[in-house]
Amino acid sequence: xxxxxxxxxxxxxxxxxxxxxxxxxxxxxxxxxxxxxxxxxxxxxxxxxxxxxxxxxxxxxxxxxxxxxxxxxxxxxxxxxxxxxxxxxxxxxxxxxxxxxxxxxxxxxxxxxxxxxxxxxxxxxxxxxxxxxxxxxxxxxxxxxxxxxxxxxxxxxxxxxxxxxxxxxxxxxxxxxxxxxxxxxxxxxxxxxxxxxxxxxxxxxxxxxxxxxxxxxxxxxxxxxxxxxxxxxxxxxxxxxxxxxxxxxxxxxxxxxxxxxxxxxxxxxx
DNA sequence: CGGGGTTCCTGGCCGC
DNA sequence: TGCGGCCAGGAACCCC
Numbered sequence: 001x002x003x004x005x006x007x008x009x010x011x012x013x014x015x016x017x018x019x020x021x022x023x024x025x026x027x028x029x030x031x032x033x034x035x036x037x038x039x040x041x042x043x044x045x046x047x048x049x050x051x052x053x054x055x056x057x058x059x060x061x062x063x064x065x066x067x068x069x070x071x072x073x074x075x076x077x078x079x080x081x082x083x084x085x086x087x088x089x090x091x092x093x094x095x096x097x098x099x100x101x102x103x104x105x106x107x108x109x110x111x112x113x114x115x116x117x118x119x120x121x122x123x124x125x126x127x128x129x130x131x132x133x134x135x136x137x138x139x140x141x142x143x144x145x146x147x148x149x150x151x152x153x154x155x156x157x158x159x160x161x162x163x164x165x166x167x168x169x170x171x172x173x174x175x176x177x178x179x180x181x182x183x184x185x186x187x188x189x190x191x192x193x194x195x196x197x198x199x200x201x202x203x204x205x206x207x208x209x210x211x212x213x214x215x216x217x218x219x220x221x222x223x224x225x226x227x228x229x230x231x232x233x234x235x236x237x238x239x240x241x242x243x244x245x246x247x248x249x250x251x252x253x254x255x256x257x258x259x260x261x262x263x264x265x266x267x268x269x270x
Numbered sequence: 271c272g273g274g275g276t277t278c279c280t281g282g283c284c285g286c
Numbered sequence: 287t288g289c290g291g292c293c294a295g296g297a298a299c300c301c302c
Contacts, residue, residue: 001294001295001296002296031278033278033298053296072296072297073296074279074295074296074297075279075280075294075295075296076279076280076281090280107279108279108280108281109278109279109280109281109294109295110278110279110280111278111279111295111296111297112296113296113297113298125297125298126297126298126299127296127297127298152272152273154272154273161295161296161297162297163296163297170295170296171294171295171296217294218281218282218294219281257274258275258295259295260293260294260295272302273301273302274300274301274302275299275300275301275302276298276299276300276301277297277298277299277300278295278296278297278298278299279295280294281293281294282292282293282294283291283292283293284290284291284292284293285289285290285291286288286289286290
């Protein structure tokens, strides 16, 4: 599932392909999750940015104010630039570019989302509107992260997945970072020292995943159709029953707040 | 307004 | 071989 490293991998590949192109036509699947895609027609692409798991495409219109094309990849979404579209049944949106190429959004399970809004107006996307700071924001330190973590009494992992303490962390990298920081996913009170450890763990886990073009469990593909390779480096996620790489205990798995979590019962004791 | 429950989706996998 | 049932899960959405 695309989280920060996967989305950033896509952003980095997409930007040089798209900047300067003009969108001349578009169509979409009728679902309300995708049917704003054609609203980007008539705009030129200025930049491709990212906030958390959201791709933000800055649009310069022929006339009127600046707009923004927002794409969330959901579980199985992918963006590809192709010379001509085929009859892919999982294509959910397509934008024709002025040089004849097409930007295509394909998403098997339709958990993704597309919006076209006035530039910077994120009110229609509550999670983006209330998104926490980027993990690599140099202004974010242990004290600041701790202050955001203690705003909620929910389980630490549930809080991380809400995107409010920090942006871009999903189930895979939450499990990985909590394992690395030796924090139980169900912990509710995390002090300053553990907050600092968790921030460091998040940064290292995300940096390493980005260096390997993200994690492909099944569906994730980069813009050119390649898989990531970080799946071979996971210490915790999806490894229930296998030995912990630190202490050898069998990793355990359980559903917390309707989300599967895996952790080491020894290293990550309550 | 925070938090809890529900919903959207389909392919892969398991057991019979 | 075929098929019903279950699972994966981000974020919008509704409600208290």
